[in-house]
Every structure is written in structure tokens, then in C-alpha cells.
Amino acid sequence: MLKVLLDMLSPAGERARLSVLILHRVHAVQDPMHPDELDAHSFDRQCGWLAQLFNVLPLDEAVERLRAGTLPARALSITFDDGYADAHDVALPILLRHGLSATFFIATGAIDGGCMWNDVVEEAVRRTSRESLDLGGFDVKGLQSCKLGSLELRRVASERIKHALKYLPLEQRQALAHRIAAHAGVQPSSGLMMSSKQLRHLRRAGMQIGAHTVSHPILAGLGAEQARAEVGLSKRQLESVLGEPVQLFAYPNGKWSQDFDAQAVEIVQEQGFDAAFTTEWGSADASTNPYLIPRFTPWDRTRLRFGLRLADNLYRGGTGQPASLLQRLPSQDRRSPWALDV
Numbered sequence: 001m002l003k004v005l006l007d008m009l010s011p012a013g014e015r016a017r018l019s020v021l022i023l024h025r026v027h028a029v030q031d032p033m034h035p036d037e038l039d040a041h042s043f044d045r046q047c048g049w050l051a052q053l054f055n056v057l058p059l060d061e062a063v064e065r066l067r068a069g070t071l072p073a074r075a076l077s078i079t080f081d082d083g084y085a086d087a088h089d090v091a092l093p094i095l096l097r098h099g100l101s102a103t104f105f106i107a108t109g110a111i112d113g114g115c116m117w118n119d120v121v122e123e124a125v126r127r128t129s130r131e132s133l134d135l136g137g138f139d140v141k142g143l144q145s146c147k148l149g150s151l152e153l154r155r156v157a158s159e160r161i162k163h164a165l166k167y168l169p170l171e172q173r174q175a176l177a178h179r180i181a182a183h184a185g186v187q188p189s190s191g192l193m194m195s196s197k198q199l200r201h202l203r204r205a206g207m208q209i210g211a212h213t214v215s216h217p218i219l220a221g222l223g224a225e226q227a228r229a230e231v232g233l234s235k236r237q238l239e240s241v242l243g244e245p246v247q248l249f250a251y252p253n254g255k256w257s258q259d260f261d262a263q264a265v266e267i268v269q270e271q272g273f274d275a276a277f278t279t280e281w282g283s284a285d286a287s288t289n290p291y292l293i294p295r296f297t298p299w300d301r302t303r304l305r306f307g308l309r310l311a312d313n314l315y316r317g318g319t320g321q322p323a324s325l326l327q328r329l330p331s332q333d334r335r336s337p338w339a340l341d342v
């Protein structure tokens with residue numbers, strides 16, 4: 001039944017549509033601070049559904065066949081953003097067990113022991129022995145003192161701090177994250193992101209690697225020179241780690257206008273990428289600009305709703321059209337907590 005619906009919405013050939021999933025982390029066991037995020041068990045279940053319902057393709061092949069009008073019905077590709085080590089350690093064996101391919105978009109500044117600013121904040125709030133943080137003195141809009149007496153309070157505090165920092169200029173954002181960690185008495189993690197060795201291992205295991213800038217900036221806020229350096233350097237660094245061309249790119253944060261702009265799209269093309277991916281919901285067809293391919297993450301916990309959510313995303317088509325098949329679903333179901341690119 002689900003397959004029939006998906007076949008109608010995503011036929012083979014010239015009218016084909018490509019669904020691209022965006023994921024970030026897969027925890028080995030459920031994260032008590034983020035119980036809604038994927039763990040090995042829930043990811044394994046989702047991979048089973050994907051293998052049953054879709055024809056999962058490597059992303060470069062999918063983009064090529066979308067252009068050529070030769071995609072199979074129910075075509076889908078899986079992507080992971082940022083380069084978390086658990087995407088290698090936990091997700092890779094599960095993908096291989098299900099015979100699925102995925103593409104990993106890497107922010108190169110954090111590989112080999114680095115830590116992205118959002119995780120510096122997250123780890124500070126998670127691991128501090130303090131019962132509260134007094135951030136009022138930091139003089140940043142949205143930063144105030146926060147209580148940390150329970151896991152829920154810590155989760156809320158972490159989200160609030162990240163929200164306050166997210167659109168500040170990159171250097172200021174990174175410096176503040178480290179000041180908050182120092183205030184919390186927490187040393188940033190060095191093993192959260194992948195190493196070069198793990199990247200090479202992913203590739204040898206048949207996975208694909210794409211670029212995601214160096215320091216995960218909001219590209220829309222950067223001058224042309226800095227944006228070009230972020231995009232171009234991440235490509236060259238990955239090519240040097242892997243010893244082969246890197247042709248796919250994902251925009252950090254990924255929302256058109258808010259996070260990246262026409263200048264960024266132009267730079268990505270100019271740097272020689274074949275295709276680029278946003279975080280706007282929707283699916284692509286042959287008319288989609290290959291540098292603006294949307295991505296989506298279903299968040300449902302049953303096979304039926306998971307499949308219907310993907311059907312709805314196909315029905316919605318390209319970016320910007322409102323959902324319509326599933327408007328009757330409860331409103332709390334409308335957000336995918338693990339799909340947000342920080």
C-alpha cells in the first residue's frame with residue numbers, strides 16, 4: 001500500500017523525484033538529554049524501512065540519473081552532515097548491514113580532534129558540575145543566567161545559548177562558546193568528530209564524502225573572499241585526505257536567504273562542485289537547480305507514518321510549497337529534532 005503510493009508520487013524515468021534525507025548523529029545508546037535523537041536501535045529500524053520502501057542510491061549517481069531522466073522509482077539518498085564520529089562508529093555498520101549507501105558532508109575544521117561551537121556549548125552545559133550558569137555578564141542578547149538542576153533544564157539551557165549565539169559573527173560565536181565552556185569548567189571534547197582515518201575508512205567502505213565548509217559559518221553573512229575560502233578550502237582539504245576529487249557540497253544550516261545566498265551558490269559552482277544541497281524541505285525533479293537540491297528528515301516512529309511522511313514530502317514537490325497530505329497529523333509531530341543543522 002505504501003509502496004503503491006510512493007510509486008505514484010516518485011515514478012521511474014523522466015518524471016522521477018529524488019528524496020534526500022538529512023541526518024546528523026546516531027548515538028550508540030539513547031542520549032538522556034536528547035531522547036528524540038536517533039540511536040543505534042531507532043536508526044537500524046529506519047534503515048530497514050528505507051531498504052524496503054525505497055531504492056537507496058549513492059548521491060552522485062542519484063544526481064546524475066536525475067539529470068539524465070533514468071532514476072528508478074522511489075529513489076532516495078541518505079546524507080549525514082557535519083562529520084560526527086558516531087556517524088562512522090555507529091551508523092556505518094548499520095548502513096552496511098542493510099546494504100545502504102550514504103554521503104557524509106564534513107566541516108573540515110573540526111576533524112582530527114576539533115569541536116564545533118555548538119558542541120562546545122552543548123558539552124559545557126551537559127558536563128558541568130555547576131547547578132547554574134550566570135551568563136548575564138557576557139553582554140549578549142539572549143544570554144542570561146540559567147538553572148541546570150535537571151536534564152530537562154540543561155537541554156533547555158543548551159538550546160537557548162545556541163540560539164543566542166547562532167547568528168553572531170563566526171569568530172565571536174566561537175570565542176563566546178569557549179568562554180562559556182571555561183565558565184562552566186568544562187574542557188571541549190576532542191573525540192566527538194571524525195578523524196582523517198575514519199573518513200578514509202568510510203570511503204573504503206563504499207560511502208561518499210562531501211564538503212560542508214571549514215568552520216560551518218553562515219555563508220550568507222560572509223564577504224565573497226571569506227565565503228570562497230570556506231567553500232574551496234574544505235574541498236581541497238578533503239581531497240588531500242582522500243586522494244580523490246570531492247564533488248558534492250552541503251550548505252551549513254542550509255536555509256535559503258537566511259543561511260546562504262546567491263553569492264554562495266555561485267561560489268560553490270565556481271569551485272567545481274557538481275551539486276549542492278540545502279535543508280529546505282522537499283524533493284528534487286529533473287527541473288530542480290542541481291545547486292539547490294532540497295533535503296528532508298522524517299521523524300516518525302512507526303513504519304506507516306514514516307512512509308507517509310516521505311510520501312508527503314514527495315507530494316509537496318520542490319521547496320516552498322506547504323504540506324498537504326498530512327495536515328491532519330498532530331502539530332507536535334511537525335518538527336524533526338535531529339534534522340536541524342546547527
Ligand SMILES: [Zn+2]
Pocket residue numbers: 081082212216252253341342
Ligand atoms: Zn552542518
